[in-house]
Amino acid sequence: MLTDSLSGLPTPCLLVDAEKMQANIQAMNAQLGRLDVPLRPHLKTCKNIEIAQAMLAGHPGGVTVSTLAEADYFFSHGIQDLLYAVGIAPGKLTAVAQRLEAGMNISIILDQEATAEAVVKAARQHGCRYRVLLEIDADGARAGFKADAATLPDTALKLDAGGVEVAGIMVHAGGSYACCSQQAIIDMAETERRSAVTAAERLRSLGLACPEVSIGSTPTALRATALAGVTEVRAGVYVFQDLVMAGLGVCSESDIALSVMTEVIGHRPATGEVLVDAGWMALSRDRGTASQRRDRGYGLVRDLHGGDLGELIVRATNQEHGIVSQADGGKVDLADFPVGRRLRILPNHACATAAQHTHFWLTLPDAVPRRLERCMGW
Numbered sequence: 038m039l040t041d042s043l044s045g046l047p048t049p050c051l052l053v054d055a056e057k058m059q060a061n062i063q064a065m066n067a068q069l070g071r072l073d074v075p076l077r078p079h080l081k082t083c084k085n086i087e088i089a090q091a092m093l094a095g096h097p098g099g100v101t102v103s104t105l106a107e108a109d110y111f112f113s114h115g116i117q118d119l120l121y122a123v124g125i126a127p128g129k130l131t132a133v134a135q136r137l138e139a140g141m142n143i144s145i146i147l148d149q150e151a152t153a154e155a156v157v158k159a160a161r162q163h164g165c166r167y168r169v170l171l172e173i174d175a176d177g178a179r180a181g182f183k184a185d186a187a188t189l190p191d192t193a194l195k196l197d198a199g200g201v202e203v204a205g206i207m208v209h210a211g212g213s214y215a216c217c218s219q220q221a222i223i224d225m226a227e228t229e230r231r232s233a234v235t236a237a238e239r240l241r242s243l244g245l246a247c248p249e250v251s252i253g254s255t256p257t258a259l260r261a262t263a264l265a266g267v268t269e270v271r272a273g274v275y276v277f278q279d280l281v282m283a284g285l286g287v288c289s290e291s292d293i294a295l296s297v298m299t300e301v302i303g304h305r306p307a308t309g310e311v312l313v314d315a316g317w318m319a320l321s322r323d324r325g326t327a328s329q330r331r332d333r334g335y336g337l338v339r340d341l342h343g344g345d346l347g348e349l350i351v352r353a354t355n356q357e358h359g360i361v362s363q364a365d366g367g368k369v370d371l372a373d374f375p376v377g378r379r380l381r382i383l384p385n386h387a388c389a390t391a392a393q394h395t396h397f398w399l400t401l402p403d404a405v406p407r408r409l410e411r412c413m414g415w
C-alpha cells in the first residue's frame with residue numbers, strides 16, 4: 038500500500054515517517070520529564086504547524102524560531118509566545134515593533150552592547166517595550182557574551198534603564214555537534230547549564246529578575262544529567278534526527294524520520310556508480326558527517342522502505358544529480374539499481390535538507406501520504 042502510494046509521488050521529495058517522528062518526540066519528552074524542565078521546541082527544523090503541535094504537546098506552548106517568517110507563520114496558526122533566537126539585526130527592530138503592536142509575544146536576543154543601544158533607541162522611537170534575552174557563549178562555537186564578561190552587566194543595565202525588558206539568558210551549545218564521545222556531550226551539557234545559570238545569577242545580583250534561563254541543542258538536551266537552575270530547553274532537530282546526530286550517538290540511524298525519495302536515472306559503468314535525481318537542490322550541500330568517524334557524503338542510501346543497503350552513499354552532487362557509490366570505493370552492482378528504481382536518502386543535517394523543500398509527505402503504514410506545507414524564506 039505504502040509502496041503504491043510512494044510510487045505516485047514526484048521525485049525528489051521529502052518524506053517524514055510519522056511513527057519515527059512520534060517516537061523521537063516521545064524520547065525527548067521522556068528525557069525532559071526526567072530532568073523536570075519544559076521544552077520550548079525550535080521549529081526551524083519542521084517549519085510546519087502540525088508537526089509543531091505534536092512537539093508542543095505537554096509543554097507550556099512557547100516556541101523558538103529562526104526567522105520572522107516562521108514567527109509570522111506560527112503566530113497566524115495561534116502560537117503566541119515566540120523566541121526569535123538569532124542575534125537581532127538592528128534593521129529588523131521596526132519589524133519586531135510591528136509584531137509586538139499586533140499582539141505577538143515575541144522575544145529577541147542580543148550579545149553586543151551596540152545592539153543593545155540600537156534596541157533602546159528603537160524602543161524610544163516606536164514607543165514599544167522589547168523583550169530581550171542576553172545570549173551567552175558556552176563553547177566558543179558561535180555567538181554570545183562570555184558568562185563572566187564585564188560587558189554583560191553593563192549591557193543588561195543599559196537595556197533596563199532604556200525601558201527594555203531583560204527577560205533572561207539564553208545559551209546554545211552548538212559545539213556539542215563536534216563532540217567525540219558521550220562523556221564529552223554530557224560535559225558540554227553541564228557547561229551549557231553552568232554558563233547560563235552563572236550569567237543569570239550575575240544579572241540577579243544587579244536587581245534584575247532574569248526569570249528565563251533557556252538552554253539547548255539536541256545533543257545536550259538528550260545527554261544532560263541534571264538541569265538545576267534552567268527554566269526551559271530548546272531543541273529542534275530531534276524531531277527528525279539525522280546522520281550527524283546518529284554519528285554523535287544520540288540516536289540510531291533507524292530513528293531518522295526524514296528522507297529524500299529519489300529515482301535512479303542512469304549508471305556510470307566505468308566507475309560502478311548510480312545516478313539519481315536528487316542532487317544538492319534536494320539534499321542540500323551539508324557535509325556534516327565529513328568530520329565524523331563515518332563520512333556519509335551527501336547522505337546514506339536506503340531502499341524505498343528505508344531498508345539497509347549497506348554503506349551506499351551519495352558521493353557527489355550536482356544541482357539535480359546525485360552520484361551514488363560504495364563508501365569504500367568498491368563498485369555498485371548496477372543490475373540491482375535499474376533505471377526507475379526508487380530509493381531513500383537519509384540526510385546529514387535534517388534542518389538543511391528540509392530547508393530545500395516547500396513541503397513534506399507524511400507517511401504512515403497503510404495510509405496515503407499526506408502533504409504538509411513548510412514555511413519558507415525570512
Ligand SMILES: Cc1ncc(COP(=O)(O)O)c(C=O)c1O
Nearest residue numbers: 079122209254255271272273274
Ligand atoms: C539558538 C538555538 N537554539 C536551539 C537550537 C536547537 O538545536 P538542535 O537543532 O541541535 O536541536 C538551535 C539550532 O541551531 C539554535 O540555533
